[in-house]
Every structure is written in C-alpha cells, then in structure tokens.
Amino acid sequence: MTVKNSLSVFLLRNIIIGLVIIFLATLMVSTLMHSASHQPREGEQMSYFEWVQGLLALDFFDGQFFVKTYRTLILTFGSLIVSLLLALPLGIVSARKRDSKPLRFLTGLADLVCSTPVFVTAYLFILVGIKLFEQSFAVVGSERSSFALLVMFLTLGLSNGTVSEIMRHAREETVRISEQGYITAVVARGVNYKRHFAKSLLIPLLNIVSSRMVYLLSGAVVVEHVFTWEGIGKWSWDSALAGDYPVVMSITFIMVLFVLLVRFGNSLVASHVDLRRR
Amino acid sequence: MPRVFRIGQKGLLSRIPALTRKGILGISFGTLVVLLIVVGALYSKPYAKKFGRGHLHLEHKYERPHIGIFEKVFCHTNDQSDDSSESRSAGDEYEEDDIYQEEGNPESREDSASMLYPLGADKNGRGILAGLLAGCWTVLQCGVLSVGLTLLLGTTFGVLSGYLGRAPILAFLKKGRLMEGKVGAIASSSVSLGELANLLPTLVNIFPRLVLVIIILTLWKEIEIWSVVIAIGIINVPKVSYAIKDKIEHLKNQEFIEAARELGVPHRRIILKHILWYSCKPIILVQMAYIFAEVVLVESSLSYLGYGLPHSWGGMIALERDLILHPGGVYWPFVFPAAAIVIAIIAFNALGDGLSRWFQTRS
Numbered sequence A: 001m002t003v004k005n006s007l008s009v010f011l012l013r014n015i016i017i018g019l020v021i022i023f024l025a026t027l028m029v030s031t032l033m034h035s036a037s038h039q040p041r042e043g044e045q046m047s048y049f050e051w052v053q054g055l056l057a058l059d060f061f062d063g064q065f066f067v068k069t070y071r072t073l074i075l076t077f078g079s080l081i082v083s084l085l086l087a088l089p090l091g092i093v094s095a096r097k098r099d100s101k102p103l104r105f106l107t108g109l110a111d112l113v114c115s116t117p118v119f120v121t122a123y124l125f126i127l128v129g130i131k132l133f134e135q136s137f138a139v140v141g142s143e144r145s146s147f148a149l150l151v152m153f154l155t156l157g158l159s160n161g162t163v164s165e166i167m168r169h170a171r172e173e174t175v176r177i178s179e180q181g182y183i184t185a186v187v188a189r190g191v192n193y194k195r196h197f198a199k200s201l202l203i204p205l206l207n208i209v210s211s212r213m214v215y216l217l218s219g220a221v222v223v224e225h226v227f228t229w230e231g232i233g234k235w236s237w238d239s240a241l242a243g244d245y246p247v248v249m250s251i252t253f254i255m256v257l258f259v260l261l262v263r264f265g266n267s268l269v270a271s272h273v274d275l276r277r278r
Numbered sequence B: 001m002p003r004v005f006r007i008g009q010k011g012l013l014s015r016i017p018a019l020t021r022k023g024i025l026g027i028s029f030g031t032l033v034v035l036l037i038v039v040g041a042l043y044s045k046p047y048a049k050k051f052g053r054g055h056l057h058l059e060h061k062y063e064r065p066h067i068g069i070f071e072k073v074f075c076h077t078n079d080q081s082d083d084s085s086e087s088r089s090a091g092d093e094y095e096e097d098d099i100y101q102e103e104g105n106p107e108s109r110e111d112s113a114s115m116l117y118p119l120g121a122d123k124n125g126r127g128i129l130a131g132l133l134a135g136c137w138t139v140l141q142c143g144v145l146s147v148g149l150t151l152l153l154g155t156t157f158g159v160l161s162g163y164l165g166r167a168p169i170l171a172f173l174k175k176g177r178l179m180e181g182k183v184g185a186i187a188s189s190s191v192s193l194g195e196l197a198n199l200l201p202t203l204v205n206i207f208p209r210l211v212l213v214i215i216i217l218t219l220w221k222e223i224e225i226w227s228v229v230i231a232i233g234i235i236n237v238p239k240v241s242y243a244i245k246d247k248i249e250h251l252k253n254q255e256f257i258e259a260a261r262e263l264g265v266p267h268r269r270i271i272l273k274h275i276l277w278y279s280c281k282p283i284i285l286v287q288m289a290y291i292f293a294e295v296v297l298v299e300s301s302l303s304y305l306g307y308g309l310p311h312s313w314g315g316m317i318a319l320e321r322d323l324i325l326h327p328g329g330v331y332w333p334f335v336f337p338a339a340a341i342v343i344a345i346i347a348f349n350a351l352g353d354g355l356s357r358w359f360q361t362r363s
Helices: A003-034 A049-058 A065-096 A099-114 A116-132 A146-161 A162-178 A179-187 A194-226 A233-240 A243-275 B012-023 B023-049 B069-074 B128-163 B169-174 B181-189 B192-196 B199-205 B209-217 B225-235 B239-251 B255-262 B266-275 B281-304 B313-319 B332-362
Strands: none
Touching: A003 A049, A003 A243, A003 B199, A003 B209, A049 A179, A049 A243, A065 A099, A065 A146, A065 A162, A065 A194, A065 A233, A065 A243, A099 A146, A099 A162, A099 B332, A116 A146, A116 A194, A116 B281, A116 B313, A116 B332, A146 A162, A146 A194, A162 A194, A179 A194, A194 A233, A194 A243, A194 B209, A233 A243, A233 B209, A243 B209, B023 B128, B023 B332, B069 B332, B128 B199, B128 B225, B128 B239, B128 B266, B128 B281, B128 B313, B192 B199, B199 B239, B209 B225, B209 B281, B225 B239, B225 B281, B239 B266, B239 B281, B255 B266, B266 B281, B281 B313, B281 B332, B313 B332
C-alpha cells in the first residue's frame, strides 16, 4: 500500500467517524431537549429530522450566529495562546533545572491559580484592573478595549487548569526526551539538538492541547457571563434554559465540529511527523 | 527535657521534599481539609440553630446591619440602619427544617461583632460563617453522591470497553474466503466491540462540560440535589472510564488472568475480584479525589451562574458580585467563599496527587 493510499484511508476513516460522532452527539442533545421539563415556545417544536434539513439548507446560520461564534473562537484561541506562552517555557525549564527554588515556587503558584474557579479569577482581575490600572470593563457599542480582551484571555487561560496540565506534560516529556539515546548522540556530535527536541515534543503537546479544547470552551461559558461577552457559550446557556431547540442544536453542532476538527488536525500533524501513527 | 539535636539529623522542614515525593504531605493536607469540611457540614445546623442566623427568604432586605470582627479590624464599613425587626415583612414563614431558622429577634448593632457574625454578614443579613458551614454540607452531599454515581458508571463502561477488546465487529467477514481484498480491509478497520462500549463516554467527553450540564438540568423543573448529582456525575464518567479501560487492556493479557480463564473462573469473578479489586483499587481511589475536586468546581460554577443548589459557596459569591465593581471597602463576603472553594479544590487535587505517589512508591 503506497503512502498516498494510506493517507486517503486515514482521512476517510476519520471523516466517517467524525460524521458518526456528530450525528450521535446531536441526536443525544435532541433527545434531552425533547425530554426537557419546560414547554417549548410556539412554532419551535421542531423534530430532529426537520433540524437536519434546516442545517443542510444553512437556515440557522445567520450573521448573528457567525459573529458570536467568531467571538467565542477569539476568546478560546487567545486563552490557549496565553496558556502556551506561560506553561511551555515554565515546564521545559523546570524539567531542566529541577532543583531551582524560584521555579518550584512558580510552578506551585501556577497550580494554585489553576485550581481557582474561572469566575473567582475573573473578579480578581477585574478588581486589579480597576484598582491598579484604572481600566474600565464597560462595553463601548459592541466592542471591548484591548485591555479587557487581555484580561479575558488571562482569566480563561490561567484558571482553567490548562496551564498546569500543559506545564506538567511539558515537564514530563522534556525529561523523557532528554533521556533518549538519539538526543545524547546529537548533543555529542555538537549538532543543534533543539530541532530534534521540538519535533519529539510536538506530538504530546498537540495531544494535550486538543484534549484541553473542551475545557476551554466550557470555561468560555463562565467568562462570557462575567464579562458580558456575547459569544456562543453564553448563548447556548441562555438558549438551553429557554428551550430554544434550533439554537441549542446548532451551537451543539458547531462546538462538536470544532472539537473534532481540532482533534483531526492533531491526528493529521502527528501522522505527518510520525508515519507510524497512521 | 529539650530534644537533643544530633549532627546530620534532618529537621521537619528539610524532610518536606521527601514527604512530598512519597505523597504523605498531599494526603495529610487533603485529609485535613476533608475532615474540616465534614466537621463544618455536621456543625452547620447546630451552629445556625444555636446562634440564630437570620432566615433565608430573600424578601427580607437587611441593610447590612452586621459587621464582623475582621471588618471592624481591617476595613471601614458604611454604617447602616440596623433596625432589622421593622424590615421584616408580615406573613413571613420559616420552613421548619430550614437551617437558617431564626430564634428570637436579630441582635442590635452593638452586639453584631460577636461569635454570631465573626466573618460579617452578606447584604441579606445572613452570616458568612454560617453560609460557609452550610456550603460544607452542600459540597459533602453533592460530592459523595456524584462520586458514587461517576464511579459506578465509569467503572461499568471502562470494564466493558476494556474487556471486550479490539476485535472489530465485522471480524466475522475475515473468516473463510472473504478475507481477501477490500472486504478484509473493511472488516479490519471497522469499529471494535470495545469502541462501541466506549461510545457514551466518548460522546460525553466531546461536549463542553457546563453546556452538557445545563442541557441535562433542563430535564427537571426545579434544581434539586439529585438533578445536580446526576448532571455532574455524568460529565465525569469519561475520566474514570478511560483510566479503567487502559488498566484493563494492560492486565487482560497478563499470565494470572489467562490462568484464571484456563481454570474456568467466570468472567464476572475475574473482572470483579482479580481486575477491579486487586488491581484497579489505586486508580479508583485516586480518581475519587480528582472527581471530588471537579464536583466542587462545577457545582460552585453552576451556583454562581444561578442554577446550582441553594446553600452553596458559588451562590454566596454571585450574591456579592456587585461588591467587586463598587467595593466600598467590603471585600469579605467575596473573599471567604472564594477562599473556601480554592482551598477545597487544592486539597482534593493534593489528596489525589498524594495517593497517586503513595501507590507508585508502594508498587
């Protein structure tokens, strides 16, 4: 079997499994929504089949939907970047300098912050922003100041457990990779080992990032409530309570699709780096 | 007699790294906090009854008449009228088993900084310490029930998905003359029995937790303890399921399991005794601690967003959220519940880490 054929089989298998998971996930949510105790609003007693028809005709995706999805994606990816910028260097350096007391203190502090609920961290940042920087978190039209966006990224990135998980995995993988024979050989030959090290660290890092996406989306629900950031997290919460079937189903579809795309991208990159993973 | 210090003898502080590596420090800290939560939960009702705390009904709008010792020492609060007996509306009724049932009239302002309100009061006149103790009961109740449900479901799915194996469902297509070509390829790449059993945990794992929790909670008209327990229990099932599944896949091909099969030991006995009881006990105990931390986090988030249990730390923070934007020098109604949540989560995570290291050093 040629490399090209194996890639096509790999892609086909992942696409089919993804479609099956999307179907089952939306069917599960549909069953729960139809079993909900509140009465649906008039004209919205939609069946699952009708919703699928509307989905294929793109009836539910108006401008408001895309704007809110964009806002939540901005929040999620911004928080992920903040988490990676903080956790990755800390994890790698703490693996190489295990006896350093300042690093131990910093890792302990990161674990402490990660154990804080998102809404507590949010209010602490708001308090610091108001007291020290005299910044306002008021909404000007539909836009936010860049400071408010940064605070939102820090809130979700720091307090969701993502930083401590990435740091811990980075530390463990750095120790494991450093003990490998090929790294020792590369260092002995005087070649720059960082390229080999980065390639080995990439796959576990992608695994942990793809697994944390779900937690970031969950934390985005709380952050959007605290900062009144109109994204699909807050929208899904309000719609579920109001029994808005089409909105909940469409948001469910988007969220599951997003998570599956991230995991698929992870598998694709991992299979490109290490062909054995196909 | 003073203790003789020998040269080279290690003091307590220098033993901390070794105790941390063995997990003893984490287990001690976690156990201590668990005991505090249990004592707080058991004492919440007697405390409220003994000191008479002010009742729960929100129709009573107190003007924050009570300040605590901390507030008297550390910050200056606005004086408010404290004639709270007049603010009580007519026809208010107490629930008989309401832990906030008041005995007699509320104290006057001069008596406010007392054991009744050592940590001050919230804007409805309810003591913060009594709220923390009541929150301990909520955490304990919710945590124990959720952990039990999660372990039951997670172990079941983990055992099924791990024990049924990786045999593809369409493996029968490979028998006989059908094993050549595309049919054989399809049979080999089809879903396995184990993956099928792992379907529900996979579906639960793909959703953001709070979104799935609120969708499950809409099944009930009112938020009750069982609705929150079931919702939080379900979202933690994948964690336990994957851990048990990985362990069983590792153990399934061990010699003692094969020997048990050859001796004709029933599968149920192999799973329950040889796998779960003898080999998976450490995993289950460690996951119990982590899931408890998760329960505290999710339950407090739900209460903050307005859809959790009534006496909850998250609800206390939600009540005082305006203080952050307009502090006025009163931070304690936010600080103490937040500290309680953070300490509880850290303690349960430390307990889980400590147990994990303890079992590793023993093995």
